[in-house]
């Protein structure tokens with residue numbers, strides 16, 4: 021059995037027939053071929069699959085594709101929109117906020133949510149805000165720096 | 180700008196593709212017609228298989244094939260162990276990729292389903308009926324060695340995989356019998372689960388018409404995987420191409436060649452179609468190799484004024500149900516030979532028993548043997564300090580090997596390259612303001628607060644290593660690295676390396692090496708790695724060896740280019756080669772820097788070859804195979820400051836200060852990143868992480884929900900400092916930095932917690948130091964059980 025869904029991803033509408041059990045993350049990766057979103061666990065712990073669902077961050081492995089019917093999804097591929105890089109992407113690059121890069125798309129989108137809720141977070145607030153995203157490489161320190169840096173850029177250089 | 184690029188913290192070349200989601204990891208690659216494999220794994224730690232019924236699965240929707248052990252006979256050889264530890268009575272149990280009649284750990288593979296979609300493959304697994312006869316299991320290494328323990332392999336007595344010893348220096352028994360003081364401890368180096376964020380995966384594509392097999396795999400060492408795969412599945416090496424695309428961290432867990440990889444290759448070969456297998460995280464916990472798992476009984480002999488006279492240890496190392504690719508070398512060569520640490524120890528003896536247990540095979544995990552060695556030594560030194568009432572820093576100082584810059588022999592047989600251990604400790608104590616911290620600790624104690632300071636001064640062996648030594652210690656491969664540097668007509672450069680970085684940033688640091696050697700911009704250098712068809716042979720990225728060994732190969736290749744370019748430049752400038760000078764990418768006649776030829780000019784001429792010197796080949800390209808004359812030995816001194824809440828047992832890590840010496844730093848920002856990540860993994864071992872089996876061999880920490888990984892909110896900012904002691908034998912003087920943090924930090928944090936708990940009478944707590952364990956140990960020490 022399949023169910024029709026219409027999901028807008030990175031500004032483009034996709035009409036597809038999906039199995040009811042298909043996870044949104046697999047819809048994005050396997051059906052649409054947008055592989056920037058990663059899968060790091062099967063218990064919703066790691067945050068590698070974090071995307072924006074109608075502008076709010078969500079772990080795409082906790083959501084069925086059919087639940088996203090009619091919704092608008094932003095993945096790492098679409099975050100920058102028309103610019104080359106989103107300030108968060110710039111900051112992760114500038115502050116060496118990634119090593120193997122596997123957690124990075126999810127980490128950047130989780131950071132996006134963090135800054136949406138708190139435009140000027142302290143290092144401690146960033147650490148708390150990212151506790152649901154695992155990174156095994158960086159020890160998080162440069163991720164915290166990157167998010168802080170992005171916050172400053174996005175506020176126009178003030179802190 | 181170019182020459183000065185060496186040593187500067189430029190942004191990584193790798194990052195643009197990673198921050199935009201454009202990088203391709205193995206699971207991101209799908210070929211037309213790709214089939215999907217799913218593996219049925221044993222739910223029992225030990226059981227006999229009476230029969231398997233695959234008929235329902237075989238006829239399920241979308242299923243293309245189902246294979247069990249018997250189907251793979253003669254087609255997939257046992258998964259090889261490639262570190263044949265000599266003089267150890269090594270016994271290697273056959274590791275059948277698909278179990279034949281017995282399963283020996285939860286996760287042992289019993290059957291494989293190939294289907295058109297991943298879902299269909301997993302659905303069909305549920306339809307396979309396996310008739311098991313459960314057997315008794317044993318999960319702890321010391322118990323596995325005991326009389327009457329369940330036996331894993333009929334042909335191997337006492338579950339013993341090996342018994343390895345290291346003896347060096349003076350008479351160890353005499354050292355102990357004549358000692359003024361002896362301190363002892365039993366340490367459980369708990370089992371850890373590496374948790375690279377990218378789970379393992381394989382995509383195999385076989386073309387029957389050509390007999391060629393291409394394999395994409397999450398490996399740290401594609402050339403080794405190609406070599407082993409050709410032996411195991413019988414595709415000749417020239418027809419086998421292994422590609423490590425983007426790889427999402429490894430930490431040792433992606434060194435091994437795994438049964439699942441061979442099975443996927445076999446399926447593709449059988450079916451003539453691309454087949455992909457991707458593990459889930461839970462499967463990763465069961466089936467991707469674990470680390471550590473030692474029981475260590477250790478003791479130290481010393482004089483009354485704190486001079487160490489001898490170190491003696493017996494270690495029971497759990498190897499899991501079978502020996503993984505490099506497993507036997509980890510608790511032995513990489514562990515026992517490091518027992519002198521940074522100290523002058525006149526007599527050392529260690530027995531290491533490797534034991535088969537009904538658990539997931541154990542392999543290298545970041546640090547691989549060296550954290551376990553450092554922990555032993557650093558615990559003993561702290562115990563000695565406590566026993567003598569001396570400050571731990573002082574006891575260390577009394578025993579440090581004095582500063583040396585060109586070789587120091589320790590009794591385990593190694594020759595350290597260079598070090599100034601007291602220098603690192605002094606810098607650490609100054610940066611941390613140790614005296615002030617001790618004063619604050621004393622003050623806090625008066626107020627009933629339990630603050631602890633923990634030191635860890637370490638040296639590690641890395642840059643593995645001279646191939647001759649590799650052969651002598653039974654490593655079934657070489658340990659050299661190679662590099663090709665190729666200038667294109669426009670002056671742009673390709674670098675091809677045999678090593679296979681997967682997060683460490685060598686695409687950037689290697690471009691910086693070329694910039695430093697040849698004066699080109701790093702932006703003009705592309706570093707290519709990970710594909711056996713277009714990179715030279717290399718032994719892989721592990722043991723902090725990529726920059727230490729591969730970087731040396733690259734520097735020497737660049738120097739060959741420079742020599743050739745100089746000859747061409749001399750010809751073009753109509754000068755004698757001896758009269759030529761070089762500076763930052765320019766060749767000129769000595770004293771006339773104004774009329775020069777750039778490396779780009781030379782690259783163009785060498786490629787068009789219109790006007791070459793007599794007898795000089797066209798092209799500007801060089802290949803080097805670098806086999807290091809010795810290992811390199813980075814070192815450092817770390818300090819952890821913790822506060823323990825005696826009411827709850829909670830440990831708060833308040834400060835962490837590190838001084839590391841990896842020689843000259845090619846890119847200090849990348850070095851710092853390696854230090855951060857390494858330290859946090861070691862902190863994870865001290866405080867949170869543990870792979871737990873119950874007595875029946877069920878993995879209780881079987882998902883990411885149950886295994887406590889370090890999280891951002893549990894950590895302080897790490898204060899990173901360094902000293903610079905070049906390696907005397909390395910062309911760039913560099914040592915390794917990938918594992919240093921992990922090697923040092925577990926002991927630092929542990930020592931800090933024990934220091935904090937000292938007033939409460941607690942002398943030891945098993946890791947990880949969870950609130951419950953700490954609280955219980957406080958209760959026990961206070962006589963409140």
Ligand code: FES
Nearest residue numbers: 060064066067081
């Ligand atoms: S894949 Fe781990 S949280 Fe979604």
Ligand code: FES
Nearest residue numbers: 119123155156157
């Ligand atoms: S950069 Fe590798 S997991 Fe975060």
